[in-house]
Amino acid sequence: MAYYRQVGNVPPKRHTQHRTPEGGLYFEELMGEEGFSSDSSLLYHRHIPSAIVDAQPWEPPSLDVSPNHPLRPRHLKTHELTQDWKAQDAVTGRRLLLGNDDVRLSYVAAGESSPLYRNAIGDECVYVESGAGTVETVFGALPVRQGDYAVIPRATTHRWVPEGNEPLRLYCIEASSHITPVRRYLSKFGQLLEHAPYCERDLHGPEGLLEAHGENVEVLVKHRGARGGITGTRYVYPRHPFDVVGWDGCLYPYTFNIADFEPITGRVHQPPPVHQVFEGNNFVICNFVPRKVDYHPLSIPVPYYHSNVDSDEVMFYCGGNYEARKGAGIGQGSITLHPGGHAHGPQPGAYERSIGAEFFDELAVMVDTFKPLQVGEGGLATEDEAYAWTWAGGRR
Known part of the structure; x- marks a missing residue:
């Protein structure tokens, strides 16, 4: 999204020493797209971000599909899926409505906080039909409310935390690619142009960093499987992944509210x-x-x-x-x-x-x-x- 942000404590020059108050080094992580050739951000961790102590299979919610045959238009009533919303979370409670190799459309009404989760298949664009909450991410806290699109880049560790006494109703658009603003709205350098129906002021990134602590922390990862399929792994990290002291760059989760279109x-x-x-x-x-x-x-x-x-x-x-x-x-x-x-x-x-x-x-x-x-x-x-x-x- 070629729109630079800086949050927290970063060194004056990238890929240089960034030391803790005690004199040790923070661990720099480059999170980038298209093999170092597109948008990226640099995150600075207290602990080694690649350290894991266990990995076990995890089965994501059903991705089975049936052909639309004989071919006909269809009407789906998503609110019929939400009777038990108080016991559902926004990750494991998703129900697949429609899908192909490029995109999967799911729906969930959530009342519980989700596990920590990372989609390594592609970006997610989640529309908030109603309710409110926070998407807690490795980049910081991202408040969400009715009408928000929450765009979450591929491989961003995050979890959904509903707020209030009403369900957080989410329409989940999961890509096998990146999800970006429309190319014809952008200048050759990535700025939203005058004819675009929204601008950078309408995009809201994470507010502050999260200082989570803990040991042996589980993260669910959806990733590519055999023969082009999708599968999952349950990682265990020795330290909580929300240990970032600062980051900067052009790749991060953000929200855009439909009322600003x-x-x-x-x-x-x-x-x-x-x-x-x-x-x-x-x-x-x-x-x-x-x-x-x-x-x-x-x-x-x-x-x-x-x-x-x-x-x-x-x-x-x-x-x-x-x-x-x-x-x-x-x-x-x-x-x-x-x-x-x-x-x-x-x-x-x-x-x-x-x-x-x-x-x-x-x-x-x-x-x-x-x-x-x-x-x-x-x-x-x-x-x-x-x-x-x-x-x-x-x-x-």
């Missing part, structure tokens, strides 16, 4: 790329926020019918009323999958009903993938099987 509108209906907020390898993330809509005198504000010839489209409905889906049973926490090869658009009546509208009060997070998505066990458990036939008034 400035919508791009026009005289006629604008295509989904104007709503884009992040991108990964073979997928993009967009958000649809409350906004004024098309102002041409003959405009039709809801989307035109369209065929996703190159992608699958996933919408997570997280606030307001999504005008195009009225009459389809969509509610708070719903997810729809409109796969490539299926023409989709507004529900019957929504097209005509939208004429003359000046404002849409809707909130949704969209993920478009360029490889077909398959359905996870959480998706199969929450499917509204009547959804595919709603454009025709029901199955015949």
